[in-house]
Amino acid sequence: MNKNELGIQAMQAGKIEEAAKYFTEAIAESPNDPVLYVNFGNLLSAVNEQEKALQFFKRAIEIDENTATSYYGAGSVYYEQEKYQEAREMFNLAIRKGMEHPDLYFMLAMSLLQDDQPRLALPYFQRAVELNGDDADARFQYGLCLAGEDSIDEAMTQFELVLKQDQKHADAMYNLGVAYVFKDRPEEALSMFSKALEVQPDHMLAGHAKKLMTDGQ
Structure with missing residues (x-):
């Protein structure tokens, strides 16, 4: 395996420092390979070094503006930073570049x-x-x-x-219950709210909805 592959393997194993070492060495040997910068950016993003990660994704774009994964990586950073417009722009570019x-x-x-x-x-x-x-x-x-x-x-x-x-997705149960209310199927709605509470007893929305229905009976 080359150093990039070793870096990916180390990252997947949670060996962050080892992965960083391999990616650094790989970049030193092939400074114009955008994939290496994307991988290092992914590593930095995984350890919440978002600003540093963004610089690596931007560098990948500078090297090759058609590296779609670099736009996805940058978009993910912007999303984490709650910069949703910038995130959308990057995700759209990733799609346009073929991802x-x-x-x-x-x-x-x-x-x-x-x-x-x-x-x-x-x-x-x-x-x-x-x-x-x-x-x-x-x-x-x-x-x-x-x-x-x-x-x-x-x-x-x-x-x-x-x-x-x-089968334990309480939010899906609750929302299916709400849909049953809209369809005027109260028994099925109440059943869904009850199931949501069985799975998640502190589900406030399901608890409130069930109370409204049972109090009204």
Whole structure:
């Protein structure tokens, strides 16, 4: 294995200092390889050295503006810094440069969601789910966006799929219960709120919703 591969292996094993040593040596030997800067940036980001990480991603872009992963890395740093507009710009550039990964679409959607633009986020959550149907978090967020746009039936389908993937997803149970309320199916709604509380007894929203329903009976 070369030093870049050794660095990746060390990073995956949680050996941060060893990984940094390998990446530093690799960059010294090949200072014009953008991938090395991206990998070092990922390492720095993983240990919450966000500003330093950003400099490595920017250096990768300077070397080769078509290195899509460098834009994704920079976007992730901006997201952590709550600079959501800058994050969106970077994620969009990563897509334009050819990156096609569910995490990219998920992060772009989350950036839009953080800026209260759920309608714009919707197609990116959809794409994230298309690329990785096993991502329950992305599917749950997709369901929330659908519900927010009054696509209740489609949202229910997504929440049901989330529960197939994760039978203890209390938030999916609660939101499915809310959808049942909208569909005027109170018994099923109450059942969902109760199940959410069984899984997570301190689920305040489910507790409040159940109380409202039982007090009204």
